[in-house]
Amino acid sequence: MESTVAASVSQAPFDDENAFERLFKEHFKALHAYANVMLRDEALAEEMVQNVFLRLWERREQLSVQISVKAYLYKMVHNDCLNYFKHNKIKAKYETYAAYAMEGKAYSATHKLELGELEHHIAEALNELPQQCRTIFQMSRFEELKYKEIAIHLGISVKTVENQMGKALKIMRVKLADFLPLVILWLVDKYL
Incomplete structure (x- = not known):
C-alpha cells in the first residue's frame, strides 16, 4: 500500500x-x-x-x-x-528575562521611593541636631573629613569633635531607628 x-x-x-x-x-x-x-x-x-x-x-x-x-x-x-x-x-x-527586568524595575522604583523617604527623615533628624553637632556630623559623614581635619577647620579640639560626633550618632540612631534597614541600603548605595 x-x-x-x-x-x-x-x-x-x-x-x-x-x-x-x-x-x-x-x-x-x-x-x-x-x-x-x-x-x-x-x-x-x-x-x-x-x-x-x-x-x-x-x-x-x-x-x-x-x-x-x-x-x-x-x-x-x-x-x-x-x-x-x-x-x-x-x-x-524571554519570560525569564522579562520577569527579571520587571522585578528590577519594581525593585528600583520601590528602592528609589524608600531612599527618598529615608533621605527626608535624615534631613529632619539632622535639622534637630544642635548647630555645632550638625556641622561636625555633616563634615565627617558627607564631606568625609577626619576628626583632626574638622577640629582644625572649626578651631576646636579633637576631643570636642569626638564628643559632638558621639552625641550626633546617638541622636541620629534614636531618630532613625525605624529606618535602620533603609539606612544600611542607603549607605551601601551611596558608598558602593
Whole structure:
C-alpha cells in the first residue's frame, strides 16, 4: 500500500481529496504516537500532526515528494516537534528575562521611593541636631573629613569633635531607628 501511495503522491500532487483522506487515516495514529513520544502531551501531539497534514494539503500543488510519503510525514512531524522545543526554549528565556527586568524595575522604583523617604527623615533628624553637632556630623559623614581635619577647620579640639560626633550618632540612631534597614541600603548605595 505504501509504495502505491508514494507513487501516486509523487505523480499527482495531492489533488485527489479521497486519496488525501486515505493518507490521513492511514498515517495519523502512528504519527500521533510518534509526536506524543517526543512531546509527552497527547493534545499537543494531535495538534502537531493535524498541522502537518494541513500544511501538506495547503502546499499540495507545490510538493513533489521523491521519498516515501511515510518518511516525508515523519520528517515533517519530527521537524515540527524540534521547532516547538526551540520556540519554547526561546520563549522561556524571554519570560525569564522579562520577569527579571520587571522585578528590577519594581525593585528600583520601590528602592528609589524608600531612599527618598529615608533621605527626608535624615534631613529632619539632622535639622534637630544642635548647630555645632550638625556641622561636625555633616563634615565627617558627607564631606568625609577626619576628626583632626574638622577640629582644625572649626578651631576646636579633637576631643570636642569626638564628643559632638558621639552625641550626633546617638541622636541620629534614636531618630532613625525605624529606618535602620533603609539606612544600611542607603549607605551601601551611596558608598558602593
